Amino acid sequence: MSRKTTLTSRAEEIYAESDGTPYAPHTESQVDEMLSAIGADSVEELFDIPESIRYDGEFDIESASEQETRQQLTETLSKNETPTEFLGRGYYAHYVPSIVDHISQRSEFITSYTQYQPEVTQGFLQVLFEYQSLLAELTGLEIANCSMYDAATALGEAATLAARLRQTSGSRVLVPDYLRAERRSVLENYVDGADMTVSEFATDDGVTTVEEIERAIDDDVVMVHLETPTPDGIIEENLAEIGSLLEDRDTLFCLGSDPVALSVLQSPGEVGADIVVGDASVLGLPAAYGMGLGLFACREEFLRQVPGRLVGVSEDSDGTRSYTLTLQTREQHIRRERATSNICTNQAWVALRTAIHAAYLGPSGLVALAEECHRLPEQLATRLDEIDGVTAPIRDRHHFREFQARLEPDARDVAEELNENGFAIHALDADTIQICVTDANADAVDDLVRSVEEVMA
Amino acid sequence: MQHHTQTIWNDSESEGNEPLLSEKRLETVEIEDTGLPDDLTRDSLELPELSEPELARHYTRLSQMNYGIDSGPYPLGSCTMKYNPKFTEDIAALPTASAHPDRDADSVQGILEVYHELQGYLAEIGGMDAVTLQPPAGAAGEYAGLLVTKAYHEENGEGEQRTDVIIPASAHGTNFASAALVGYNVIELPEDDDGRVDLDALDAAVDDSTAALMLTNPNTLGLFERDIEEIASLIHDAGGLLYYDGANLNALLGRGRPGDMGFDIMHYNVHKTFATPHGGGGPGAGPIGVSEELERFLPDPHVRESGDGDGYELATPEKTVGKVHGAKGNWLVLLKAHAYISRLGYEGLQDASAKAVLNANYLASQIDLEIPFEPFHHEFVASGGEQDAADFAKRMLDYGVHPPTTKWPGIVSEALMTEPTEAESKTTLDQLAEAFNAVTGEDDDALEQAPDQTSVKRIDQTIAARDPILSWHGLDD
Numbered sequence: 001m002s003r004k005t006t007l008t009s010r011a012e013e014i015y016a017e018s019d020g021t022p023y024a025p026h027t028e029s030q031v032d033e034m035l036s037a038i039g040a041d042s043v044e045e046l047f048d049i050p051e052s053i054r055y056d057g058e059f060d061i062e063s064a065s066e067q068e069t070r071q072q073l074t075e076t077l078s079k080n081e082t083p084t085e086f087l088g089r090g091y092y093a094h095y096v097p098s099i100v101d102h103i104s105q106r107s108e109f110i111t112s113y114t115q116y117q118p119e120v121t122q123g124f125l126q127v128l129f130e131y132q133s134l135l136a137e138l139t140g141l142e143i144a145n146c147s148m149y150d151a152a153t154a155l156g157e158a159a160t161l162a163a164r165l166r167q168t169s170g171s172r173v174l175v176p177d178y179l180r181a182e183r184r185s186v187l188e189n190y191v192d193g194a195d196m197t198v199s200e201f202a203t204d205d206g207v208t209t210v211e212e213i214e215r216a217i218d219d220d221v222v223m224v225h226l227e228t229p230t231p232d233g234i235i236e237e238n239l240a241e242i243g244s245l246l247e248d249r250d251t252l253f254c255l256g257s258d259p260v261a262l263s264v265l266q267s268p269g270e271v272g273a274d275i276v277v278g279d280a281s282v283l284g285l286p287a288a289y290g291m292g293l294g295l296f297a298c299r300e301e302f303l304r305q306v307p308g309r310l311v312g313v314s315e316d317s318d319g320t321r322s323y324t325l326t327l328q329t330r331e332q333h334i335r336r337e338r339a340t341s342n343i344c345t346n347q348a349w350v351a352l353r354t355a356i357h358a359a360y361l362g363p364s365g366l367v368a369l370a371e372e373c374h375r376l377p378e379q380l381a382t383r384l385d386e387i388d389g390v391t392a393p394i395r396d397r398h399h400f401r402e403f404q405a406r407l408e409p410d411a412r413d414v415a416e417e418l419n420e421n422g423f424a425i426h427a428l429d430a431d432t433i434q435i436c437v438t439d440a441n442a443d444a445v446d447d448l449v450r451s452v453e454e455v456m457a
Numbered sequence: 458m459q460h461h462t463q464t465i466w467n468d469s470e471s472e473g474n475e476p477l478l479s480e481k482r483l484e485t486v487e488i489e490d491t492g493l494p495d496d497l498t499r500d501s502l503e504l505p506e507l508s509e510p511e512l513a514r515h516y517t518r519l520s521q522m523n524y525g526i527d528s529g530p531y532p533l534g535s536c537t538m539k540y541n542p543k544f545t546e547d548i549a550a551l552p553t554a555s556a557h558p559d560r561d562a563d564s565v566q567g568i569l570e571v572y573h574e575l576q577g578y579l580a581e582i583g584g585m586d587a588v589t590l591q592p593p594a595g596a597a598g599e600y601a602g603l604l605v606t607k608a609y610h611e612e613n614g615e616g617e618q619r620t621d622v623i624i625p626a627s628a629h630g631t632n633f634a635s636a637a638l639v640g641y642n643v644i645e646l647p648e649d650d651d652g653r654v655d656l657d658a659l660d661a662a663v664d665d666s667t668a669a670l671m672l673t674n675p676n677t678l679g680l681f682e683r684d685i686e687e688i689a690s691l692i693h694d695a696g697g698l699l700y701y702d703g704a705n706l707n708a709l710l711g712r713g714r715p716g717d718m719g720f721d722i723m724h725y726n727v728h729k730t731f732a733t734p735h736g737g738g739g740p741g742a743g744p745i746g747v748s749e750e751l752e753r754f755l756p757d758p759h760v761r762e763s764g765d766g767d768g769y770e771l772a773t774p775e776k777t778v779g780k781v782h783g784a785k786g787n788w789l790v791l792l793k794a795h796a797y798i799s800r801l802g803y804e805g806l807q808d809a810s811a812k813a814v815l816n817a818n819y820l821a822s823q824i825d826l827e828i829p830f831e832p833f834h835h836e837f838v839a840s841g842g843e844q845d846a847a848d849f850a851k852r853m854l855d856y857g858v859h860p861p862t863t864k865w866p867g868i869v870s871e872a873l874m875t876e877p878t879e880a881e882s883k884t885t886l887d888q889l890a891e892a893f894n895a896v897t898g899e900d901d902d903a904l905e906q907a908p909d910q911t912s913v914k915r916i917d918q919t920i921a922a923r924d925p926i927l928s929w930h931g932l933d934d
């Protein structure tokens with residue numbers, strides 16, 4: 001009885017105060033009690049802001065009910081067109097199984113923060129440890145951190161690691177001509193702060209050759225970056241040779257890739273890569289307008305130079321195995337301007353989602369998915385190649401998820417018409433389109449082919 | 458009193474108990490018939506292979522060994538661990554919220570409208586002229602802001618000359634690290650006896666090599682830098698820029714705006730102030746706001762209204778610093794922040810600050826520890842006195858609450874930086890105070906033995922660092 005009464009009156013009080021934030025539990029009488037405990041007459045009294053700079057306006061932002069807010073944003077987002085995306089170039093979508101959403105939405109996980117108190121955050125720490133382990137397995141490198149922001153910033157961090165390690169006065173990072181302009185721009189900002197520059201090497205018909213690297217490299221180069229698959233969808237073919245060339249020269253070899261591709265491709269560790277970067281959110285997230293998960297793995301000898309957080313194994317006072325953030329003396333909160341990176345808040349929750357997705361697939365699922373990523377584009381290219389005016393793929397290389405095609409009429413017009421028919425593809429220039437196909441859009445391939453036939457006719 | 462307790466679910470290292478670890482059920486899949494040449498593929502892939510029901514239990518068990526905001530109070534100072542409204546998750550999960558970053562602006566008008574509106578909200582909240590949403594966290598915002606700083610000085614022909622960034626000793630580590638990442642020298646500024654910027658020391662530090670002063674306001678002691686106008690003139694007169702670290706903006710909503718205080722650049726920590734979930738460490742978002750004069754340096758691309766006023770476009774600012782993220786930042790986080798801000802509106806936002814400041818002051822009034830610096834706002838720093846702050850925190854875990862941030866800032870000995878946020882009720886604050894007070898005065902022994910009520914006891918940091926085991930390979934030996 002009495003409980004019910006208090007609840008009702010409390011609800012009334014809250015209702016009366018509905019102007020405030022709905023996410024603070026205070027009743028008016030509690031506010032009064034608290035103020036008198038503090039010895040203040042009003043909440044405003046607690047603000048020590050000089051009069052001259054006090055803000056006395058009101059933001060032009062109306063509050064709204066949860067329902068209204070949802071409706072509004074749903075309406076706004078419905079202004080997005082919803083073509084079937086055959087887009088890739090470094091950003092990929094795979095089907096995300098339901099368990100990923102349900103587990104990652106558990107409050108205990110999503111509402112926690114960095115594991116500064118490992119004794120009450122063993123769960124998240126263990127998942128991150130499992131994530132690091134998965135990446136160690138896939139990259140063939142001993143160390144993986146528990147996330148950078150995205151592939152581009154991971155590449156930037158790799159370059160600054162190379163700068164810290166350089167023995168000589170080396171000042172250049174070599175990147176391939178296929179590197180996305182956006183990634184290059186991020187990289188340039190990172191290397192600029194370390195007084196380095198970025199130079200580009202040419203590729204040969206879509207892949208990097210030893211000769212091109214030999215031509216481009218000199219003693220000034222601290223790191224060479226390659227990606228496999230490349231943003232053009234091509235699997236690099238000369239990694240082992242390039243790896244041994246760079247090993248002889250004492251230049252860091254940084255390879256970009258992703259967890260799905262790495263499930264079948266040569267292990268980076270085996271071809272001599274020192275660092276692997278890339279976007280690991282190809283598992284775990286939909287195409288979230290480019291929100292990612294920076295993959296960062298490297299050789300054990302760089303342990304003290306690794307950027308970002310690392311989860312390690314320890315024991316508690318009973319000798320029980322437990323997990324904790326470790327080697328934190330590398331990090332900004334201890335080392336400040338001498339830290340290995342400025343990163344603090346990272347992408348841990350995306351790493352958790354990726355770990356769950358990968359565990360769900362298991363080795364057989366990962367391999368099957370990767371095989372599909374190789375088979376689907378080859379099949380689609382073959383079908384498109386039969387259409388008059390289409391040459392697909394342009395390059396006689398091994399493809400992964402995507403390929404480029406040459407079109408007779410203007411490629412941009414074709415892309416535009418396809419877009420009107422509900423298919424988004426890349427138009428790279430007047431002659432070239434690029435099409436990405438994975439498990440996520442494979443069911444729409446027949447429709448796409450039909451649409452290309454129509455448009456080309 | 459409600460206590461958070463954790464079931465002892467820990468790894469007993471027995472058969473099958475840790476299916477993804479040392480006891481992992483490894484399965485080796487041979488890589489063959491891929492259609493790729495053998496020399497381009499690995500021979501095999503060895504990973505655990507589990508069924509969905511097994512995984513569901515595995516992760517659920519792990520979640521039960523994890524403390525989040527929904528588990529209990531989380532007064533981690535400077536981190537603003539406020540309640541994360543659930544409905545924002547449903548908005549972020551809408552299929553229409555997902556799009557490839559290379560989509561034409563025309564076909565993602567919904568996303569761009571959210572960007573543009575959020576830019577506007579943040580500009581208004583911070584009193585800034587232009588906002589970019591690209592930086593993916595606070596530290597990335599600092600970095601972006603300092604790139605803008607550098608570009609500005611370079612344009613003025615002072616790029617070579619302005620080599621220094623001044624940062625108060627009490628600032629967050631990321632300020633120092635971000636400055637270094639851009640290539641600046643860091644000049645550390647001591648606090649005065651009141652815990653604020655020492656104006657004499659600042660005066661001595663500022664000269665024509667000053668690129669910027671980075672300031673957190675209220676600072677990490679929760680104190681408002683009352684001399685901010687004087688500080689701003691000092692910096693501006695010397696030709697430097699004033700940078701605002703927005704980690705503590707939850708103290709000021711609707712009452713003070715960095716732009717009005719003379720700041721030229723600021724970052725917002727949306728995962729703090731605007732309630733997006735911290736996700737066990739991230740993702741967050743760290744938009745920056747700048748004055749009109751600096752708008753042309755913002756990262757590429759910038760979302761703005763299209764020329765015909767009929768929609769939105771992605772534009773390259775005239776003197777852009779380039780990019781700080783491969784795409785357009787942490788979109789889903791930004792979307793959740795938009796949802797939070799539009800739900801609360803001005804009324805809700807200013808009330809959030811009021812309650813956050815009320816809560817910190819109330820909690821402080823209920824605990825026995827000394828709090829050397831006042832008047833604080835949304836957070837305060839108590840001193841553990843003779844007690845070691847880290848041990849103090851471990852012992853608090855036994856009382857079923859999450860402890861404060863410890864041992865920072867250095868000006869308070871055995872610092873316990875405490876930020877309860879607006880999300881806690883008086884009842885919870887009383888519980889939290891009980892926990893503080895119970896630990897205060899407990900002997901070293903009790904503190905060093907703690908915690909006892911958690912899924913594992915005190916973890917030995919030395920073992921972890923001495924011979925690091927960073928993947929399951931290390932568990933095999």
Ligand SMILES: Cc1ncc(COP(=O)(O)O)c(C=O)c1O
Pocket residue numbers: 343344345535536594595596597628629631632673677702704705726741742743
């Ligand atoms: C005062 C202060 N500044 C900057 C940061 C860095 O923000 P983030 O972790 O989002 O990179 C933090 C928080 O972690 C902070 O507390």
